[in-house]
Amino acid sequence: MTSRDGFQWTPQNGLKQGVPSIGVISPSTKITSNTPWDVIVIGAGYSGLTATRDMCVAGLNVLLLEARDRIGGRSWSSNIEGYPFEMGGTWVHWHQANVWREISRYQMGEELEPSFDFSRGVNYFELRTDKHSTTMSHEEEDTLLATALEKFVNVDGDMGRIIVPFPYAGFHNPDARKYDKMSVLDRLNVISQSLTPNERTGLESFILLCSCGTLETTSFFEFLHWWALCGYTYRGCMDCLISFKFKQGQSSFAIKFFNEALSTGSLSYAFDSPVKSIQDEDKKVTVTTRDGRSFTASRLVTTIPLNVLNDITFNPPLDPIRTQATKIGHVNQCVKVHAEISNKDMRSWTGISYPFNKLTYAIGDGTTPAGNTHIVCFGGQHNHIQPEEDVNATKAAVTSMAPGNMDIQRLVSFPGIPLFEEIANKLKVFHNWSKDEFAKGAWFFSPPGFISSSLDALRQRHGNILFSNSDWAIGWRSFIDGAIEEGTRAALTVKEELRSTRLRSHL
Amino acid sequence: MTSRDGFQWTPQNGLKQGVPSIGVISPSTKITSNTPWDVIVIGAGYSGLTATRDMCVAGLNVLLLEARDRIGGRSWSSNIEGYPFEMGGTWVHWHQANVWREISRYQMGEELEPSFDFSRGVNYFELRTDKHSTTMSHEEEDTLLATALEKFVNVDGDMGRIIVPFPYAGFHNPDARKYDKMSVLDRLNVISQSLTPNERTGLESFILLCSCGTLETTSFFEFLHWWALCGYTYRGCMDCLISFKFKQGQSSFAIKFFNEALSTGSLSYAFDSPVKSIQDEDKKVTVTTRDGRSFTASRLVTTIPLNVLNDITFNPPLDPIRTQATKIGHVNQCVKVHAEISNKDMRSWTGISYPFNKLTYAIGDGTTPAGNTHIVCFGGQHNHIQPEEDVNATKAAVTSMAPGNMDIQRLVSFPGIPLFEEIANKLKVFHNWSKDEFAKGAWFFSPPGFISSSLDALRQRHGNILFSNSDWAIGWRSFIDGAIEEGTRAALTVKEELRSTRLRSHL
Structure with a gap:
């Protein structure tokens, strides 16, 4: 499958938009349940994939919305002529607890090679x-x-x-x-x-x-x-x-999360669905896409990166510290x-x-x-x-x-x-990446004073909305590991909050 | 609560068996479902706790059997006069992927202190x-x-x-x-x-x-x-x-796994239930305790340590390499x-x-x-x-x-x-620990030749029986981390195998 993301140039075809990747999901939409959902996840990078998988495994009714046509967010690999070009985040290590736990769990330890x-x-x-x-x-x-x-x-x-x-x-x-x-x-x-x-x-x-x-x-x-x-x-x-990267590229790892979530039967998803606005109310949260579709759930996990978070309209608006932090943004233009x-x-x-x-x-x-x-x-x-x-x-x-x-x-x-x-x-x-409207930069790196002033605020919830992204992880902030850390955190919170409801509904 | 494990001596009472621990579970038996189970787990150390939790979260019907009156296996802490004495495995580190992922998940990173x-x-x-x-x-x-x-x-x-x-x-x-x-x-x-x-x-x-x-x-x-x-x-x-240990002792960590499993509503358990024999048949496996109770499930995850595995009767018998390995055992008598x-x-x-x-x-x-x-x-x-x-x-x-x-x-x-x-x-x-009939030694350490000859065999399944223990982990073998690695592996296998059955039964 070929993603809209990226470009390739060949003498035969000249410049063409799109790069093949095993991270492209087809069909792009699969909705097997009805609104309202238990939870909506925005973003299918590692943070969103982790949250989605953990909540699906726990039996929650999950809708995953993604702006792109592929999983992986800022980490994905093309695979052309048998060689994976890493389009974003590449290296992993066993001292990264969250990422290695997943590599171990999916038994991919032998699928790494040294750079x-x-x-x-x-x-x-x-x-x-x-x-x-x-x-x-x-x-x-x-x-x-x-x-x-x-x-x-x-x-x-x-x-x-x-x-x-x-x-x-x-x-x-x-x-x-x-x-x-x-x-x-x-x-x-x-x-x-x-x-x-x-x-x-x-x-x-x-x-x-x-x-x-x-x-x-x-x-x-x-x-x-x-x-x-x-x-x-x-x-x-x-x-x-x-030092260490996946022989078959990052997308060979990310797809494991998606496939596990899908295998539970609890996952619905819609790719090609950029979000325009988010409305939080007393007992529900409603997400509206740019093309006018609306989805409602008890909870929302947004994994929208720091540098593009203020492109979304939140109602009620985000608190001033978070808003200011999104305006400052991070400095990485790799x-x-x-x-x-x-x-x-x-x-x-x-x-x-x-x-x-x-x-x-x-x-x-x-x-x-x-x-x-x-x-x-x-x-x-x-x-x-x-x-x-x-x-x-x-x-x-x-x-x-x-x-x-x-x-x-x-x-x-x-x-x-x-x-x-x-x-x-x-x-x-x-x-x-710098021109990517869904990223506006590469991995997070903070300017002076930013972590002191903004990290705590970025980690806070906003009503029924949880914010999950490596950009504000505690540990390997900026890394795939931090994304998994954050997705894990969001899923655990949602599961704990919805558990009583779910148990009641099953009795 | 006071465990039978351990002893304490005071001038007032002299020597008395039993040490207080937050790892003691009361009531000791709670059975909320009927045989046959989806899966039985033998052992409530970190490996068994991890497998139990992961499978409960996934909605499987789990019975946890434990010989002792407490969780933790070879890692548990007494808590006397406000100071936790670590009775077994103590130290953890963020470079241990599985253990740190859990510490991060349970937000216990700040509950560590340096030795x-x-x-x-x-x-x-x-x-x-x-x-x-x-x-x-x-x-x-x-x-x-x-x-x-x-x-x-x-x-x-x-x-x-x-x-x-x-x-x-x-x-x-x-x-x-x-x-x-x-x-x-x-x-x-x-x-x-x-x-x-x-x-x-x-x-x-x-x-x-x-x-x-x-x-x-x-x-x-x-x-x-x-x-x-x-x-x-x-x-x-x-x-x-x-270098780094839990301020409140190991049992403050282990109890998180147990409580999460319990909160799903899918967990039944019986402590004080040493196992005598295990019978594997075509589509089921039956566990019989020393006191004559029998439990049947589709799958069994045993976390019985290497040095005591041959105290259990398996029918059909274990393969010769595993049997030989259990006779050799590990050398650690800490x-x-x-x-x-x-x-x-x-x-x-x-x-x-x-x-x-x-x-x-x-x-x-x-x-x-x-x-x-x-x-x-x-x-x-x-x-x-x-x-x-x-x-x-x-x-x-x-x-x-x-x-x-x-x-x-x-x-x-x-x-x-x-x-x-x-x-x-x-x-x-x-x-x-050397005299503990359920451990016969401390953490695993291998004699020359043992890993080459036995590790692969120890990791194999035996019909419907999965073997899960830090003693044969791939990574931090001997460590709490390896126990979690192994429990994760067993749970994933069982979930994948039973998923189709479960999905069918829900339709």
């Missing part, structure tokens, strides 16, 4: 700055980045462990709040005299890989929170953030470009090109069925580029990561449209 | 051997143990990451199997020339803290597996294995002694006394309501002691961990009975 392969080929790290370029071994790369990161996070003499002792309770130590007032740049200014130029380059590039904002717009606390979640080490960060290059030896390459380049961090991520090397490159708000708006600049940014070695055969970008005439008889796919 | 507190007091590590005694800072302790452990596990130049790259797939790299043929002693012999005497003492003591067997009976692979799960670092081991001492400064003490002593590894674990320091000490099959059989030897073993500083006010042992006449007007509690 890195340092067993052959060039096997070096390439560090390029405005003035200098150098290559070093991956051991030297690790030492450089570990040393720099340790200087950065070591606010307490114990690598952040005292300030964030419980990563699932970020402000357990109240002193952590002051670091949320600081930007990453503020912290860099404190330690600037202790960093070598290479350390500073590597450090800034790594931080911006995480936030995809700028040094000024990235909360220092939020970075400390990631660091704590990853076990307070650089190696832990690499393991948890960018640019992710997949390059397929013919140099097989680049499989073991990693590189940083910063600050001059429009893509700043890249790694060898796989070998395609054609035998080419797959390189994944990241950029963000720093030196921002919209790949499809200046294709030559995008190509230059990729090439500049490793001049002389980037013999590009194919580009896949996130966001952005690669259109290189010289890439004959090759297919190109992309998904522009 | 260690190095903020005040003596703040040193005491290392005692047959010939030497020394104290050092905790930083020096960490360096000593990390250095020794790294030499021990570094079979591949990358700290075991190449041999066990996926800790949830132990033999993903087939080369790992050869390390399962080796005992810990075999590996120590390989590296013996590179270890200082202090490193060897610390290393052996730490390994035996994990296995509670002997160096000869402990599988080197199984230790590598623990190491991989903990993130391939000593710090990770400390974090995951022995001796855990809690000492309450008046020296407040010992809160920040840690110690190893090895190999001469009958308890080998100990830490300051808390401060009791009386203001005393709680020290927890571990021993095992090495230099084994049955605490209640030689009380003076037990006391000497505790005292010998830190001569001059162990002014014992109370002892709580696991296993064992502390009975010191001088501990007037104090209460003593214990649970002897």
Whole structure:
């Protein structure tokens, strides 16, 4: 099945909207029960899928509404020529409790593979700055980045462990709040005299890989929170953030949730159904779609992301703190470009090109069925580029990561449209998240002060409406794990509240 | 409520069987449905509780049978004078996916507290051997143990990451199997020339803290597996294995599973119901208790531990590999002694006394309501002691961990009975696991060759019978996490198999 999301370009057909994905659901609507529902879920990303599945399994009568034609939200994979291009969230790790519990439950542990392969080929790290370029071994790369990161996070003499002792309770130590007032740049200014130029380059590039904002717009606390979640080490960060992915792509995981929900017989769903407004009343909540259909339920779980939440009309209106938070939004405008290059030896390459380049961090991520090397490159708000708006600049940014070695055969970008005439008889796919009306950005990353001021409010209910999204998870906020954490939380609340009603109706 | 399990001694009442616990269930039997059941679960430890809860939530008709009068199996806490003494499994961590998913789900993340507190007091590590005694800072302790452990596990130049790259797939790299043929002693012999005497003492003591067997009976692979799960670092081991516990004790966690299952209305249960035999037929399975009651269901989930599985009669009999595995059993005969001492400064003490002593590894674990320091000490099959059989030897073993500083006010042992006449007007509690007919040992730890030969067989079904226990989990085998992993697996299998039947019956 082919999703409307994304584009692909082939010499035969030129540019066509749509990318094949196993996450596309057909038929797009299946309604087996009548209004009023026990619960409506808006959004079929991991948060919505988890909430839907848990409530269906519990016997609740669930209607799932989704704006797109596919599941997965900000995590989905195309599958073209046998190779899954990850259009959004990619990596998972067994230290992520919620995601791993599900991988374990669906017995998919053996379906992961490592992104890195340092067993052959060039096997070096390439560090390029405005003035200098150098290559070093991956051991030297690790030492450089570990040393720099340790200087950065070591606010307490114990690598952040005292300030964030419980990563699932970020402000357990109240002193952590002051670091949320600081930007990453503020912290860099404190330690600037202790960093070598290479350390500073590597450090800034790594931080911006995480936030995809700028040094000024990235909360220092939020970075400390990631660091704590990853076990307070650089190696832990690499393991948890960018090492292990699904051989068959993210959509092979997401579909498990959907299929389990469907198998209960309790699920109705309607894809292609963007929501316009939500009306909450005493004992019910009514959702109206853009095309004028209305659905009513006892409870609503909305998983609409932070950056698009204020596109929906709520009646009664949302509280002022939440409204203000949605106006601020998060800062992540990730640019992710997949390059397929013919140099097989680049499989073991990693590189940083910063600050001059429009893509700043890249790694060898796989070998395609054609035998080419797959390189994944990241950029963000720093030196921002919209790949499809200046294709030559995008190509230059990729090439500049490793001049002389980037013999590009194919580009896949996130966001952005690669259109290189010289890439004959090759297919190109992309998904522009920044311009995606249902996301307006990639994974959550907070600006200074945001978590302190807004997290609690974002987690609150609003009458019969529960809000569930990784953007305001407690633990792996921004991650698939956080989405599952949130969906679990919403489902448990709804189940507890509706249980007495349900039991009565069965007697 | 007071459990039959355990004993307590007070000057007023002398020795009395039974320890209060919030894990005791009253009334002990509640049967709200009739035979045949959809499914019977044997055992109300974490594995059985998880399976029971998941299947009840899914609307299956579940009967839970438990030999004891309480939930929790090998993990339960007494609660006396406001302080929970952990009678079994204690520590949890957010890198344990299954356990943390549940802690997150039940919103208990803030109910954890650290065992260690190095903020005040003596703040040193005491290392005692047959010939030497020394104290050092905790930083020096960490360096000593990390250095020794790294030499021990570094079979591949990358700290075991190449041999066990996926800790949830132990033999993903087939080369790992050869390390399962080796005992810990075999590996120590390989590296013996590179270890200082202090490193060897610390290393052996730490390994035996994990296995509670002997160096000869402990599988080197199984230790590598623990190491991989903990993130391939000593710090990770400390974090995951022995750092964070429930303020209100393990039973405050286990009861959440039971209460959720009960709230569905689908749960019947009978405690005080040890099972004698299990008869599997074409479409049903019948369980007979020691007192002659019989119950029939479509499926059975047994969570009976490895070391007691062959006390049950199965008809048809279990396959030869499983039968042989139950005869071999696991090697863990942990001796855990809690000492309450008046020296407040010992809160920040840690110690190893090895190999001469009958308890080998100990830490300051808390401060009791009386203001005393709680020290927890571990021993095992090495230099084994049955605490209640030689009380003076037990006391000497505790005292010998830190001569001059162990002014014992109370002892709580696991296993064992502390009975010191001088501990007037104090209460003593214990649970002897080695002699517990429903456990015959503490957490699983495998002898050499066992995982290679038996793990797959132990995970197989037997007709309508599913086997679910942490003893044969894939990931955190031996841990509460592994129990939840296993219960989840069993529930999913049963739900999938019975779904079609259930759906039919509802039409």
